[in-house]
Amino acid sequence: MAAAPLQPVPASGETSLSEEDRAGQAYFDRIIADDSRIEPKDWMPEAYRKTLTRQISQHAHSEIIGMQPEANWITRAPSLKRKSILMAKVQDEAGHGLYLYSAAETLGTPRDVLNQQLLDGKAKYSSIFNYPARSWADMGAIGWLVDGAAIANQVPLCRASFGPYGRAMVRICKEESFHQRQGFEILLELSHGTPAQKKMAQDAVDRFYAPALMMFGPPDDDSPNSKQSMAWNIKRFSNDELRQRFVGMIAEQVKVLGLTLPDPELRFDEETGKWIHMELDWQEFKDVIAGRGPCNAQRLARRREAHENGAWVREAARAYAQKTADKRKAGAA
Numbered sequence: 001m002a003a004a005p006l007q008p009v010p011a012s013g014e015t016s017l018s019e020e021d022r023a024g025q026a027y028f029d030r031i032i033a034d035d036s037r038i039e040p041k042d043w044m045p046e047a048y049r050k051t052l053t054r055q056i057s058q059h060a061h062s063e064i065i066g067m068q069p070e071a072n073w074i075t076r077a078p079s080l081k082r083k084s085i086l087m088a089k090v091q092d093e094a095g096h097g098l099y100l101y102s103a104a105e106t107l108g109t110p111r112d113v114l115n116q117q118l119l120d121g122k123a124k125y126s127s128i129f130n131y132p133a134r135s136w137a138d139m140g141a142i143g144w145l146v147d148g149a150a151i152a153n154q155v156p157l158c159r160a161s162f163g164p165y166g167r168a169m170v171r172i173c174k175e176e177s178f179h180q181r182q183g184f185e186i187l188l189e190l191s192h193g194t195p196a197q198k199k200m201a202q203d204a205v206d207r208f209y210a211p212a213l214m215m216f217g218p219p220d221d222d223s224p225n226s227k228q229s230m231a232w233n234i235k236r237f238s239n240d241e242l243r244q245r246f247v248g249m250i251a252e253q254v255k256v257l258g259l260t261l262p263d264p265e266l267r268f269d270e271e272t273g274k275w276i277h278m279e280l281d282w283q284e285f286k287d288v289i290a291g292r293g294p295c296n297a298q299r300l301a302r303r304r305e306a307h308e309n310g311a312w313v314r315e316a317a318r319a320y321a322q323k324t325a326d327k328r329k330a331g332a333a
Helices: 019-033 046-065 067-071 080-105 111-119 137-159 163-191 195-214 226-231 239-257 282-292 296-309 311-332
Strands: 267-269 274-276
Touching: 046 067, 046 080, 046 111, 046 226, 046 296, 067 080, 067 137, 067 296, 080 111, 080 163, 111 296, 137 163, 137 195, 137 239, 163 195, 163 239, 195 239, 195 282, 239 274, 282 296, 296 311
Parallel strands: none
Antiparallel strands: 267 274
16 A cells, blocks of 8 residues: 655645644644554544554564465474464464554554455565575564564554554554564574584575564655654654664664674764664565565465455354344344
8 A cells, every 4th residue: 555645734824724633733742742542532633544544554464474484384383393383473463463454443444444355466575584494594584673673663563552453552562572582592502513503594684674674664864754754653663773773772682692683884883873784675574564565466476365265264253243133133123
């Protein structure tokens, strides 16, 4: 779903707003200024509603699509313990998608519409899930780097100004912490294993490092929605600030793993207090977002296939709901 252009809200003195809208705008502005929360039944600017619907639905789509590369490794996990842990993680991600779709629905767009936008290829999801998972070590790199980046990005969202989104993120972030530790532990075991295992772990980190840094979005100067989202207290930090936090975290953690980050420019600048990292390929990022990544077509094809295969479940659920409603109606009569 393309990002909705943010329209300026008329000032309270302009006649283009009705009396009710002026009162609603004043209430909305006060809630944001007080760093409190907007609830679904509260008045909100249409641009705020559209921005949240886009962001939350894209987050939900990312959780659902993100199940695919990991689910593909459940049957090939090296032990029963690893299978059960990976199954639990995939199950968590399905739950995250459901929480987020529910939050998005409170803004007025039905889940069926949001899901159809994904199936039609009109909605976006995180670029990271369009890269292949080639080895078991990739499950570690995804957990450590991808879920680690998600934590850095999503913990501030627990304080998002829209109530349902912030509350959903509290549980999601707790479970993402488990996912990040799971990935770190996989890489730790591999990096302290045989030379071949350590090489496999290093290869996975090499491939997922740059895509993980791009998960935070383009640089601040090239991010059209970031400033407005921060003004509305949806986001708390800019893309570059979040990327800085993440780089600082993994730069220390990689030492424990005994691996290296594929970034010859990585260093901490004492003068600026910032981490310096290599220039990222933002054209690659744009290509992946536009549907031209390594696995875009495969991921969407699998999602459409799963949707079609699940048609009978949806039909049965609708029939059961109708039957239950008819019984209640008859009982009331």
